[in-house]
C-alpha cells in the first residue's frame with residue numbers, strides 16, 4: 001500500500017487473502033437497485049428512522065476501535081487494486097499524496113497563464129455568491145457569463161463572490177479545452193473521460209453537503225481546507241434540503257450556536273495541496289475553503305460502478 005502507512009503494512013496482504021477465500025462470491029449477479037423507501041408517515045416509521053441513526057452511530061464507535069477500519073488514511077503510490085479494496089468499495093475516504101505532481105499543469109496554472117491561454121473566450125461561472133447563503137442550492141440563479149480573462153481578474157481579488165465550479169462544466173467544455181493538454185491520465189482509478197474544472201480565489205467556500213456520486217478531487221494550484229464527516233453524523237447535521245446541511249460550516253461559532261448538536265461531530269480535517277488526490281465517497285459530508293487562488297478538477301468516472309444518484313429520495 002503506502003510507504004506513508006507504517007502502521008498498516010499488511011493490510012493489503014490480509015485483504016488479498018480474505019478476498020481469495022471469498023472468490024466463490026465473485027461471480028454472483030449484481031443485486032438489483034432497491035426502490036427508494038416510502039417517506040416516514042407513521043410514528044413507527046419515524047421510530048424506525050431513529051433506530052437506523054442509532055445503529056450508524058454505534059457502528060461508527062465500533063469502527064473507531066481499529067485504525068484498519070476508521071480514520072482518514074494518507075497514501076502514496078496506491079495501486080488501483082488497493083484503492084478498490086481498501087477505499088472505493090468500503091466507501092472510505094483517502095488522501096493520495098503527490099499522485100498528479102508530474103502533470104505539466106502543476107507548474108503552469110497560474111492566473112497569468114490561464115488568462116493568456118483561454119483569453120477572451122466566454123465562460124460560465126457562479127457569481128453573486130457573497131450576497132446569498134443558499135448559492136449552492138439555488139445554483140441556477142447564480143450562473144453568470146463573462147470573458148475568461150475578466151473572470152480571472154475577479155478570482156485574483158479573492159473572496160467568495162465568483163467561483164467557476166463543476167456545475168459550470170457542461171457550459172465550459174469547449175472554452176477550457178486548451179487546458180487539457182496540461183493534464184495527465186489517472187489510469188489506476190479512472191477512465192479517460194474529462195474532469196470538471198474548479199477555479200476560484202482565496203476565500204471561496206463550498207458549504208457542508210454530500211454528493212450523490214463517489215468523487216475524486218485533484219488539486220492543481222493552491223491549497224484547500226476540506227472537512228470530511230462520515231454519514232453516521234447525519235443526525236447532528238440538520239439535513240433538511242436536498243444534499244445540504246443547515247449547519248453550513250462546522251467551524252463557524254455562530255452556526256454552532258444555532259445548531260449545538262453539531263459541536264461535537266466526528267470530523268476529519270484535510271489540507272489539500274498541489275499534486276494531491278482526495279477520494280470522497282458518496283454520502284460523506286464535506287465543506288471546502290480555498291486558502292489561496294486555487295484550481296482543481298473533480299472526477300466521477302471510476303473504473304467501477306458509481307451508482308446511487310439515480311434513485312436518491314430527493315423529497
Ligand SMILES: O=C(O)CCC(=O)C(=O)O
Pocket residue numbers: 166198204205206211215217224286288289296298
Ligand atoms: O472545492 C470545492 O469548493 C468544493 C468541491 C466539492 O464539494 C465537491 O466536489 O463535491
